[in-house]
Amino acid sequence: xxxxxxxxxxxxxxxxxxxxxxxxxxxxxxxxxxxxxxxxxxxxxxxxxxxxxxxxxxxxxxxxxxxxxxxxx
Amino acid sequence: xxxxxxxxxxxxxxxxxxxxxxxxxxxxxxxxxxxxxxxxxxxxxxxxxxxxxxxxxxxxxxxxxxxxxxxxxxxxxxxxxxxxxxxxxxxxxxxxxxxxxxxxxxxxxxxxxxxxxxxxxxxxxxxxxxxxxxxxxxxxxxxxxxxxxxxxxxxxxxxxxxxxxxxxxxxxxxxxxxxxxxxxxxxxxxxxxxxxxxxxxxxxxxxxxxxxxxxxxxxxxxxxxxxxxxxxxxxxxxxxxxxxxxxxxxxxxxxxxxxxxxxxxxxxxxxxxxxxxxxxxxxxxxxxxxxxxxxxxxxxxxxxxxxxxxxxxxxxxxxxxxxxxxxxxxxxxxxxxxxxxxxxxxxxxxxxxxxxxx
Amino acid sequence: xxxxxxxxxxxxxxxxxxxxxxxxxxxxxxxxxxxxxxxxxxxxxxxxxxxxxxxxxxxxxxxxxxxxxxxxxxxxxxxxxxxxxxxxxxxxxxxxxxxxxxxxxxxxxxxxxxxxxxxxxxxxxxxxxxxxxxxxxxxxxxxxxxxxxxxxxxxxxxxxxxxxxxxxxxxxxxxxxxxxxxxxxxxxxxxxxxxxxxxxxxxxxxxxxxxxxxxxxxxxxxxxxxxxxxxxxxxxxxxxxxxxxxxxxxxxxxxxxxxxxxxxxxxxxxxxxxxxxxxxxxxxxxxxxxxxxxxxxxxxxxxxxxxxxxxxxxxxxxxxxxxxxxxxxxxxxx
Numbered sequence: 155x156x157x158x159x160x161x162x163x164x165x166x167x168x169x170x171x172x173x174x175x176x177x178x179x180x181x182x183x184x185x186x187x188x189x190x191x192x193x194x195x196x197x198x199x200x201x202x203x204x205x206x207x208x209x210x211x212x213x214x215x216x217x218x219x220x221x222x223x224x225x226x227x
Numbered sequence: 228x229x230x231x232x233x234x235x236x237x238x239x240x241x242x243x244x245x246x247x248x249x250x251x252x253x254x255x256x257x258x259x260x261x262x263x264x265x266x267x268x269x270x271x272x273x274x275x276x277x278x279x280x281x282x283x284x285x286x287x288x289x290x291x292x293x294x295x296x297x298x299x300x301x302x303x304x305x306x307x308x309x310x311x312x313x314x315x316x317x318x319x320x321x322x323x324x325x326x327x328x329x330x331x332x333x334x335x336x337x338x339x340x341x342x343x344x345x346x347x348x349x350x351x352x353x354x355x356x357x358x359x360x361x362x363x364x365x366x367x368x369x370x371x372x373x374x375x376x377x378x379x380x381x382x383x384x385x386x387x388x389x390x391x392x393x394x395x396x397x398x399x400x401x402x403x404x405x406x407x408x409x410x411x412x413x414x415x416x417x418x419x420x421x422x423x424x425x426x427x428x429x430x431x432x433x434x435x436x437x438x439x440x441x442x443x444x445x446x447x448x449x450x451x452x453x454x455x456x457x458x459x460x461x462x463x464x465x466x467x468x469x470x471x472x473x474x475x476x477x478x479x480x481x482x483x484x485x486x487x488x489x490x491x492x493x494x495x496x497x498x499x500x501x502x503x504x505x506x507x508x509x510x511x512x513x514x515x516x517x518x519x520x521x522x523x524x525x526x527x528x529x530x531x532x533x534x535x536x537x538x539x540x541x542x543x544x545x546x547x548x549x550x551x552x553x554x555x556x557x558x559x560x561x562x563x564x565x566x567x568x569x570x571x572x573x574x575x576x577x578x579x580x581x582x583x584x585x
Numbered sequence: 586x587x588x589x590x591x592x593x594x595x596x597x598x599x600x601x602x603x604x605x606x607x608x609x610x611x612x613x614x615x616x617x618x619x620x621x622x623x624x625x626x627x628x629x630x631x632x633x634x635x636x637x638x639x640x641x642x643x644x645x646x647x648x649x650x651x652x653x654x655x656x657x658x659x660x661x662x663x664x665x666x667x668x669x670x671x672x673x674x675x676x677x678x679x680x681x682x683x684x685x686x687x688x689x690x691x692x693x694x695x696x697x698x699x700x701x702x703x704x705x706x707x708x709x710x711x712x713x714x715x716x717x718x719x720x721x722x723x724x725x726x727x728x729x730x731x732x733x734x735x736x737x738x739x740x741x742x743x744x745x746x747x748x749x750x751x752x753x754x755x756x757x758x759x760x761x762x763x764x765x766x767x768x769x770x771x772x773x774x775x776x777x778x779x780x781x782x783x784x785x786x787x788x789x790x791x792x793x794x795x796x797x798x799x800x801x802x803x804x805x806x807x808x809x810x811x812x813x814x815x816x817x818x819x820x821x822x823x824x825x826x827x828x829x830x831x832x833x834x835x836x837x838x839x840x841x842x843x844x845x846x847x848x849x850x851x852x853x854x855x856x857x858x859x860x861x862x863x864x865x866x867x868x869x870x871x872x873x874x875x876x877x878x879x880x881x882x883x884x885x886x887x888x889x890x891x892x893x894x895x896x897x898x899x900x901x902x903x904x905x906x907x908x909x910x911x912x913x914x915x916x917x918x919x
Binding site for chain 3: 228231235237238240241262263269270271272273275276289290291316317318320321330340341342343344347365369447561562563565571572574578581582583584
């Protein structure tokens with residue numbers, strides 16, 4: 155546990171949002187992440203956005219990994 | 228898929244595995260405590276990549292597997308009432324109780340609806356007018372959503388909705404594991420539970436128990452990086468809580484979700500299948516929300532619950548036995564015909580082994 | 586008064602039944618070359634034939650990319666195709682729930698006729714029964730089919746041999762996801778449509794291009810089931826490369842979201858072809874040139890053992906087993 159998938163917020167309307175990932179779309183509840191904005195990526199679990207994905211963190215982490223790969227002969 | 232594919236790059240996985248080997252730390256016993264980690268490790272063949280260097284065993288991280296038999300039996304009893312519709316996540320449908328399962332009950336005429344979200348169960352109650360009982364299983368990732376569904380039901384005046392609350396919380400269980408006889412050098416902590424409760428919820432583990440802790444994401448790259456970080460802590464003798472899953476987990480966690488959860492639920496002592504009673508490790512409805520408690524609402528005979536003979540799920544869950552050490556594994560207990568929850572749950576340790584490794 | 590719903594009387598064998606059959610079925614199926622009207626059809630068959638039957642109970646009846654009618658025709662055509670037979674004659678049996686709108690029935694019949702024309706088959710005989718409300722879920726269809734073998738011997742699932750190459754005609758998981766997207770309760774949207782299609786020509790192209798040892802269409806239970814069946818029947822080990830198995834992005838994301846293994850998701854327009862290594866390239870090219878074969882790929886190979894095992898080689902070089910799905914595909918949160 156637990157399955158949560160990063161999905162892009164396309165529309166926010168009250169306590170629901172429309173999200174999509176690679177062509178799969180659904181409506182989710184935003185009660186747990188009330189200030190979610192269009193364009194952000196959120197982790198979706200059981201029909202709720204439970205947290206946003208920090209884009210800058212992700213970029214940093216991936217850059218670190220690339221460095222690591224580069225450093226291994 | 229964004230934020231998924233980038234973490235599955237083959238060269239990165241191989242490079243990380245190589246780096247881990249070069250660290251020269253051997254014999255470390257790591258434990259993951261999340262069914263999704265169990266499945267990811269098996270699906271991506273991480274054990275092969277780490278073979279000979281690190282032993283990653285599975286702890287009680289599958290909420291389906293740790294749900295006490297008694298609760299499944301009780302849920303089934305409620306479903307035998309003619310005016311009740313049972314609603315559940317798909318994960319629970321095939322889990323065997325003492326005598327039956329939701330799947331079997333459905334074949335016998337019980338109304339069982341599989342839902343993806345507790346909100347659908349609320350909608351079902353509103354639409355159908357039948358008494359809908361939702362099986363509230365899951366850890367802190369899931370409990371806030373169930374709390375929202377109760378708030379929604381109350382707001383909309385939907386009175387024919389209730390839950391069988393079987394939620395459990397991670398920190399207390401981890402404490403129990405860390406202080407047990409099982410030698411655990413490091414915990415790979417559940418990334419999504421952690422998005423809710425935050426890294427600070429685990430700080431007692433390294434300080435009180437000296438266990439290395441890394442909060443890990445679920446992609447193979449996340450998990451390998453976490454192993455690397457855990458071995459680093461172990462090698463340096465500096466156990467602490469580190470966040471590998473930095474793109475989603477903070478020290479504080481999701482405050483809004485924590486508050487919603489605390490409004491509806493309070494801690495209680497519950498029985499974990501295989502681990503016994505763990506104080507303060509469960510959630511129950513607060514008195515103000517007790518009208519949503521299904522067992523209080525429906526007077527059903529509490530059936531005598533019995534663990535199946537020969538089933539070693541408890542030991543497998545606690546990490547003291549491996550699936551193949553159970554006599555029933557692959558013989559009397561298979562995914563098609565499961566005896567214990569470890570086999571039927573899609574993320575149970577035994578299921579993962581049978582499906583991917585054998 | 587023109588009936589707009591199916592009544593029990595429509596199944597009673599009298600005038601109303603005759604009128605229903607004429608109005609809905611005969612008018613449409615005769616266009617496929619059928620000679621309907623008698624209780625049985627006689628077929629001008631000489632030589633070995635393949636014979637198959639299947640029932641169709643899909644819910645919802647209409648889904649993106651198809652419907653129960655198209656499913657029924659293609660399913661039977663494809664079962665014959667896996668044996669290396671070209672389907673020619675089909676029967677169609679309908680069990681109808683009292684109250685079913687006749688317009689629905691007509692749409693299904695229309696779709697079957699179109700699928701039959703596309704596949705080059707005739708629907709030559711059939712039956713209709715009506716059961717009381719609640720005794721069936723709207724409509725069940727069963728078809729049986731007969732087809733002439735392309736070669737004097739049938740192709741079975743037992744012919745795979747060590748060294749053979751494993752091919753598939755396109756991306757997996759489309760059908761299952763398309764159908765699920767229309768189910769109540771899962772509440773997700775996708776542009777994915779079912780891959781439901783007749784594969785007679787793809788199979789024939791493969792068989793005529795080279796030495797095909799085994800074929801199987803991965804329907805319920807997905808590619809995982811089909812490969813396990815082939816490995817077990819042939820007593821070999823099948824290894825497939827994860828990076829080579831085609832999956833559409835939208836199918837991948839739907840599976841991730843619902844917790845499905847795409848290898849377990851149903852297909853209705855896919856054929857696994859196992860051919861001698863020496864002929865692999867010819868067979869691949871021939872499949873690509875056939876309708877519904879354009880996206881054909883090589884996805885793996887046959888090894889000597891362990892017999893009955895199916896393994897997946899991940900993109901990063903590890904291997905793991907591919908097991909059959911244990912039961913129905915259920916969305917999970919864990």
